[in-house]
Amino acid sequence: MLMTFDYGFTDDQKEIIKLAREIAEKKIKPVRAHYDETEEFPWEVIEDIRKADLFGVYLPVEYGGFGGANTEMCLVSEELSKACGGISLAVTACGLCAIPILLFGNEAQRQRWLPDLGSGKRLGAFNITEPDAGSDATATKSTARREGDYYVLNGLKNFCTNGEAAEIYIVFATVNPVRGPRGITAFVVEKGTPGFTFGKKETKMGIRASSTYELIFENCKIPASNRLGSEGYGLFVAQATFDFSRPGVGSQALGIAQGALDETIKYIRNRKQFGQTVISFQAIQHMMADCAMKIEAGRALLYSVNRTMDKIQKEAYARAKESGKLVYEEMRALNPGRVTKYSAMVKAFCSDVAMQVTTDCVQMCGGIGYMRDFPVEKYMRDAKITQIYEGTNQVQRNEIAMMMIKEYASQMVQKELLKV
Ligand SMILES: Cc1cc2nc3c(=O)[nH]c(=O)nc-3n(C[C@H](O)[C@H](O)[C@H](O)COP(=O)(O)OP(=O)(O)OC[C@H]3O[C@@H](n4cnc5c(N)ncnc54)[C@H](O)[C@@H]3O)c2cc1C
Structure with a gap:
């Protein structure tokens, strides 16, 4: 496995990476081809993830979580996705269920559903x-x-x-x-x-x-x-949820991309043509470098956006505990501008990277890369969905552009007002 850059992760976050990586290597890699072939639900792996307590890393401790936020969720998702993007999704889909309860649920609702989602006892x-x-x-x-x-x-x-x-x-x-x-x-x-x-x-x-x-x-x-939440507020609930869940798709995408690159490099180091290893061809080295650059650019965007989101989430939980208001209300008070634009950027950028990288990985491996009994083509098939769900990448670009238009418009209005 290639070295990964440390984005200032805490010791606890590094522990999460280690734990998730161990499950990916020991529990997911040996069975991923079976589940890909049979399309059965991977209950045995779900049990391993439950035992490792990785379901609720992003939830506050009072609901049985680890006290983390988006970064922790993405670290788990990225590591598990390096082995299998389908199995990792069982965990992040629970997050997609828990986030709206956390943001819009009252205390009774949070107590009723979050502990089970956080422990993985019940999936969401x-x-x-x-x-x-x-x-x-x-x-x-x-x-x-x-x-x-x-x-x-x-x-x-x-x-x-x-x-x-x-x-x-x-x-x-x-x-x-x-x-x-x-x-x-x-x-x-x-x-x-x-x-x-x-x-x-x-x-x-x-x-x-x-x-x-x-x-x-x-x-x-x-x-x-x-x-x-209130009647008629469903689309707010959905949008606010996506603001915090889309980086999870980004992390899944980057895990898939990195997993494909790791398998590719393992193969091309040994594969020989024209009397030399495939990895020694400069054309291949440039593709490798491009893949690595894109993944790292995605990670830099993902984890820097997450750092701001973590801060907003944690402050809003703390304030909601004091005030008795919804976490979402406190969030809007703290951050009236919302994070939609950045969340959409992470999702669209990282998933486009995943599609480009996994396609290049198949190319670098040649014919074997296209075969079902070699692990690389699965990454390419798994990558595609990250450009589609939680809003297609066309929809993400619509949202980014819409936010930009609004921001520019409000700047222009302010300038006009200042003139007067
Ligand atoms: C495997 C899988 C799992 C999923 N899981 C869930 C889930 O758990 N929960 C859930 O609620 N949904 C889920 N979805 C649904 C997913 O979010 C939708 O498929 C996605 O939002 C796109 O909707 P659609 O498939 O109807 O495509 P359409 O909306 O029909 O889009 C077709 C094409 O038109 C483009 N398009 C549409 N509108 C615009 C526009 N305004 N501007 C530019 N282009 C546009 C799209 O980008 C796309 O290329 C899942 C989908 C899949 C395939």
Whole structure:
């Protein structure tokens, strides 16, 4: 394995890296081809990750976590993804479920669901996508009808990661279709609730150890206390969640890229053509150098953005504990500008890097790189999804540009005001 740059990680964070790396090497690498081939859910590895206590590294200690934040989540994801991006996703998908509970849940809701998600006792999932509402989440058709102290959910959600394996689901549905985007609301639904079943299991190009399912809601009655945030605030919940979860996709992407490069270098050091090793060809060395530069640029962006996010997250938790307000409210007070632009940059940049690097790795290995019994092609298949989910990279670029336009516009207004 190549040396990795130390971005000022603390001793605790270095311990997390060591632990996750050990699981990746000893527990994931030996079984990853099996899960890729069979598309079964990797329960035995989930058990190892649970025992190592790596599920909740980003959660506050009062909810059974390690007291970390985004950096810790990304370190785990990066290391596990070096071995298998599909298996690592089972862990980060739980984060995608826990983040909205942490940001928008009241204390009772946080106490009810976070400890199980943090220990990995129960897995989590997050589902906003529907067949007609992909990039455009405002087109959500699933409904949640209020009936006294309950909501009754109806609709079909699709492409749910950790679907069927999870027991706690964040689900988005509209409480009032007439209100369009302002009707969409977030709910927590537990597995086993009558009226909540699973539909089609998807078969996929990559991340085949990850389970992807349809969720079906037919008159599914859930307590009103399962609503996260206010009615009509679902899209805020989703966007704020993505602000903190997209770096997780970036870390998954970089882990996949680094894993592919490590396997490639191991091979080309020994492979001989024209009487010399493949690694001694300068054309190959330049590709290696480009891959390494791109990965390191991604890591530099990821971990510097994370450092700021960690600070905001930790301060907001501490303030919310004192004030009794939602963590999200404290976050907005601390950082009214939000982190959407930077989070989208991390996700888009790192996932584009992963696709470029893994494609080049197949190229550097030649024909063997294309074969299913050699580990490199799997990285290329796994990398592709990182450019698609949690908002495609086109959508990330839309968001980055939109934030830039707003920032420039507000600067211009301020300048005009100052003139007067
Ligand atoms: C394996 C897998 C796991 C997933 N897991 C989850 C999950 O756990 N939870 C969940 O909620 N969702 C999940 N998704 C859904 C995922 O987030 C969506 O697939 C993704 O957001 C894109 O939506 P779509 O597939 O409907 O594509 P579409 O929205 O139909 O997009 C098609 C193309 O049009 C482009 N496009 C769309 N709108 C614009 C625009 N405004 N500007 C420029 N280009 C645009 C897109 O970039 C894309 O290239 C998963 C998807 C997959 C494949």
